[in-house]
Amino acid sequence: MDEPIIVAEGLHKRFGDVHALRGLDLAVRAGTVCGVLGPNGAGKTTAVRILATLADPDAGRARVAGHDVVREADRVRARIGLAGQYAAVDERLTGRENLRMFGRLHHLSRAASKRRADELLERFGLAEAADRVAGGYSGGMRRRLDLIASLIVTPQVLFLDEPTTGLDPRSRGEIWDSVRELVSDGTTVLLTTQYLDEADRLADDVVVIDHGRVIGQGTPDELKAALGDHFDVLLEDASTLSLASGVLERLTGSVPVTPAPDRLSAPAPAGLRLADVVRELDRADISIADVSLRRPTLDEVFLHLTDDPARPTPEPDTRNERAA
Numbered sequence: 001m002d003e004p005i006i007v008a009e010g011l012h013k014r015f016g017d018v019h020a021l022r023g024l025d026l027a028v029r030a031g032t033v034c035g036v037l038g039p040n041g042a043g044k045t046t047a048v049r050i051l052a053t054l055a056d057p058d059a060g061r062a063r064v065a066g067h068d069v070v071r072e073a074d075r076v077r078a079r080i081g082l083a084g085q086y087a088a089v090d091e092r093l094t095g096r097e098n099l100r101m102f103g104r105l106h107h108l109s110r111a112a113s114k115r116r117a118d119e120l121l122e123r124f125g126l127a128e129a130a131d132r133v134a135g136g137y138s139g140g141m142r143r144r145l146d147l148i149a150s151l152i153v154t155p156q157v158l159f160l161d162e163p164t165t166g167l168d169p170r171s172r173g174e175i176w177d178s179v180r181e182l183v184s185d186g187t188t189v190l191l192t193t194q195y196l197d198e199a200d201r202l203a204d205d206v207v208v209i210d211h212g213r214v215i216g217q218g219t220p221d222e223l224k225a226a227l228g229d230h231f232d233v234l235l236e237d238a239s240t241l242s243l244a245s246g247v248l249e250r251l252t253g254s255v256p257v258t259p260a261p262d263r264l265s266a267p268a269p270a271g272l273r274l275a276d277v278v279r280e281l282d283r284a285d286i287s288i289a290d291v292s293l294r295r296p297t298l299d300e301v302f303l304h305l306t307d308d309p310a311r312p313t314p315e316p317d318t319r320n321e322r323a324a
């Protein structure tokens with residue numbers, strides 16, 4: 001098999017007392033979208049910055065598009081694009097001027113920069129606003145401009161750090177379409193996101209990180225299957241919640257979660273059928289409005305992974321104080 005286009009092995013990064021990455025491993029296949037998920041402060045931006053050559057790891061190594069991110073940073077830079085968590089556009093320039101400037105920074109000729117800027121503004125729906133200063137753009141327009149800027153020279157690998165945070169649903173959809181289009185042109189995309197539905201829709205593979213290391217990975221379907229199906233019970237009467245919770249716990253062997261005062265959910269152990277659950281709730285005189293057996297959502301996978309008491313927490317440090 002070909003070498004993955006992004007490989008990281010045992011990346012460590014400290015900021016004073018804060019151990020942001022604690023041996024992060026990553027492998028992304030060429031031509032795919034890898035979604036990196038993790039709670040605030042998990043180390044996502046730190047990992048992206050190292051892979052994009054903006055920061056050096058303290059230990060471990062990484063290769064992007066066949067080149068070492070530290071020893072061959074220039075070669076990596078020539079092959080990647082990056083749209084960061086904080087938009088990098090110059091507010092005093094217009095959208096078009098910003099893009100021409102990025103073109104020049106990438107050593108395109110004046111004419112080529114102009115051509116490429118016009119083409120991208122058109123393609124990504126910013127043509128109308130192109131001659132207004134970016135300082136007056138909405139959050140969504142700025143993000144789109146930032147994304148376009150990372151595409152001035154078609155990158156082999158594109159890093160997107162929370163590309164759609166704060167965007168309205170339509171703008172998010174447009175960014176998703178752009179990402180799909182890029183991937184169909186052969187670009188590999190690594191994106192971080194707080195939105196599980198974004199990862200579910202866009203990513204071929206998902207990597208969940210917490211406390212600076214990988215705590216789960218696979219396709220969205222694999223991750224959901226690994227967590228297993230869930231029984232969902234909707235009660236007629238919320239006052240029966242604790243009674244119903246007891247019945248469900250006895251049947252499933254897990255303490256149910258209660259997403260709403262009249263709703264319960266618990267993982268389904270092998271062999272327990274929906275009919276058994278209905279019968280036992282009925283026997284306890286609990287009226288149910290609805291009961292179902294369903295696949296977990298990626299949200300549930302995420303909550304389960306990032307809040308798993310069975311997983312040892314790393315040694316305490318000041319990361320929470322620093323993250324505040």
Ligand SMILES: Nc1ncnc2c1ncn2[C@@H]1O[C@H](COP(=O)(O)OP(=O)(O)OP(=O)(O)O)[C@@H](O)[C@H]1O
Pocket residue numbers: 015018019020038039040041042043044045046047085319320322323324
């Ligand atoms: N330049 C820095 N100086 C000090 N601490 C830092 C620096 N950059 C990151 N950190 C710390 O490293 C940890 C990981 O930060 P990072 O930005 O990588 O998290 P993240 O997963 O991107 O979080 P978020 O979802 O909030 O963007 C945090 O505790 C953060 O405070």
Ligand SMILES: [Mg+2]
Pocket residue numbers: 044045046085161
């Ligand atoms: Mg971040």
